[in-house]
Amino acid sequence: MSNETPRLQLAGEERSRVAREQVYRWLLFLCAALSVVVTVTIILSLAVDATKFFAMVDPVAFFTGTEWVISRDKYGVLPLVSGTLLVTVVSALVAIPIGVASAIYLSEYASDRARSVLKPGLEILAGIPTVVYGYLALIYLTPFLRNFGLELGTFNVLSASIMVGIMIIPMVSSLSEDAMSSVPDSLRQAGYGLGATKFEVSTGIVVPAAVSGIFSSFILALSRAIGETMVVVMAMGLRPRMFELTSPLQSLTQSGQTMTSAMVQAVTSDVSAESATYKSMFALGLTLFAITFAMNFASNRIAARYREEY
Known part of the structure; x- marks a missing residue:
């Protein structure tokens, strides 16, 4: 009996499998290359128009100026950077403790049934439109904070920052919980074997072992806070x-403005597309991109430095 036919079939199946793998490989490569091309295109478009802006406005005055008054052609970016960083810091003070505590509970204390309810419920916060957060900050949070004796204006930094912090809690919580869940149970059992309590194991073993993933969640959440627009436009004001x-x-009790809200103001104002006011949007976008890129670069370096492999 001849084996020629089965061999020909196996050879044909092998060639077909290799061809399919090559197609899949090139499709995946094109998807990865497309993301890089989109990023580079965005950077180049920002850089081209930002160059036109800096031809009209002194770059030194832009990066060191302390006044941003477009009606008087004053384009000092420091007040906008100051407002952006202030919102980011206050929102971090809100989101990081609550997010990490939630992640510890979900990873170490919650039962499977409780986790299946609480985690999706917590992540629903990430799906709420940001305009709703801005409305809640303006209509409900500001009057609520006034009950504690705070003299807040209608538009203020504190309400906007707190609401941005609430908005990024799911990102901190979800990513931190994933990092803690990836810690091997053998480390936990070793801690219990030495007589440690659940709280000591959670805070002294699990959190340090997952610190690289937790820190990465902080940076991603803060990058999200830096780029937030609608909440700060509605609750923080435009001053x-x-x-x-x-x-x-x-x-914190006064109004302010972030870089993103200044970009919205520049693009929605009734000005020429060739004016310095309109072009300032691209200079602000490029500056904001540089800040977030530096944060993500630092995050990757720190995460690589403290990453634990099991």
């Missing part, structure tokens, strides 16, 4: 101010 180190509470 750029420099953060005052001598009176930080006063800075």
